[in-house]
Amino acid sequence: MTIRHPSRLTGLLLLLLLVVLAACGGPSVTVSREDPDQEIALTDRWNSTDSRLVSQTMIEDMVTFPWYNRFVAEHGREPVVIVHSIRNRSHEHIPVNTFINDIRRAMLQTGQLDFVASGEERDDIRQERLEQEQHAREDTIQAMGQELGADFALTGEINSFVDTLDGNRVTSYQVDMRLISILDTRDVWLGTERIQKFQQRR
Template identity: 30%
Template sequence: MKTRLIASVSLVGLLAACGGPRAFTRGTYEDPNTIEMLSDQFNENDLQLIAKKMVESLANSPRFAQANPQPPVVLVGRLKNKTSEHIDMASLGDKIQTGLARTGRFALLDKAAREDLAEEYEYQGSGYVDSNAAKAPGQQASADFLLTGEIASIVQEVGGDKLVYYKMTAKLNNVRTGIVEWTDEKELRKKFEKQGISW
């Protein structure tokens, strides 16, 4: 009995030593565009590929391919996540907005900044700012187009194989008419294989 107890305590101690918490103490910078699939979840590479496709497609569409002295004003609106995973849709929206800005063909409105702008108007109208220099509400640009979209996914598992399919669909709606002036989609299909874990 005593030998058994000692063996059990030793085994628990050995397992604790092997499976105890580990700290990441050494690291290096890597190219954020390097494609690595460490898990079967939506990752930064998926986000980058989707954003790049949408920006290039919209910027090169016949409606917007030519530079305009008065670029169309675009508001990146709601991007919906229809998958069962957590996907940072705000980051995807920011990535698309940044890409569109870099083309120089679009003027962009920032939906998230609207509350901050309203506060700034209040401050500038409070008397602390020179009244001749103060900005007042009523002069903001209005959006010509609203960009919306959604990501959906299909997951299939057969035996040791897992297939994950994502589809991002985006639309650019004319705010005045409601007409969809542009739409496109990006598909991603990833295959994973289960591997046994060795001790």
């Protein structure tokens, strides 16, 4: 009877283990770069394409309502809008800040609106002006009291509805937005945009 050396037996076992692990390895993964404007829908969840298209459609609709031409005729300038709040009341996590940035971009793309910063952004800029008064060269200081006041505040919310049957699912998103006159709190525009997605079980 031949007894193998323990170290050689251990080496053989390790080699066998490596072969087994290699055979059981999962599929390889490949990564490719895609056009960010092209939708790649892996699920029926809200995605970046939804955010971009909804914001563009709603802002384009907003500037076609009577309030816009009436304001320009009365004031001789473009209205100034502040995005006050967009609330996510849907069943899933939606990056609201990304949606707000898409709304701001859509407003600028129309060439018919100005918008001003809100919340923490505005506070940070005010702090920057205070620091300029103390530390910046005099001919480069941005004076206080020169902010552009907003004429209108944009608010909105995102809701969702889910219907399932036999493994199939229909997910509907509804985005409602209001444009409110800061002067007298009148609603000058109400907009609604809906998205419906069907996920079929195969």
